[in-house]
Amino acid sequence: MTDERDNIIKIFLDRKIIWEQHNHGPHAAYDMADKHSGYYFNSDLAIMYPDLRRIAASYLASFVEDTQDDYWVFSYFASISASLALATEISTILGKRLGYFNIATGKTNFPILERDKILIVVDDIHSGGSIRKMLTAFKYANCNVIPTLLTLGNFSNKDDIDGLHIRSIVRRPIESWPAASCPLCTSGSRVLSARSQWKELTSADI
């Protein structure tokens, strides 16, 4: 399993899905948070290639106990929706129903019932705030959340979040700073939007 994981990480690096600054050139601004960093994992690009999407989803799906029980594979939609593509792929592999949750409203339009089992899949985890919003909603609906959380990138520096064991491909802490006190900006490095200026960011720092 470790070899498979290493192989997927190698593909992430080869296809410039992971970008890391090497002491010169520009750095990245996170689009969903007011922070800057010298490292970025671009989950949109991780789900862009059909072969890689399938390999990554199969690796993560292997962590879920094989069961005849019915359950939902649930994700959320936010400003970046790579989570949904990953959850769709994992739902297909496992043969379980797909659902998603609107982080902005805290609601889902899928007909979940009390005691339904739910597997949560997201593209990456940083603070875990969105996961907690989902957990609160599922708890309120009296659903049973499967204690395994699948994600491409675990950047929370934790192995568990609110009782869910995180299974990921990339796992590492990310050093980042609030935009206003970013030492990379202070040192004169240019800041680029990680998502909208990805090409410029990843070609400038070779």
Ligand SMILES: [Zn+2]
């Ligand atoms: Zn900065």
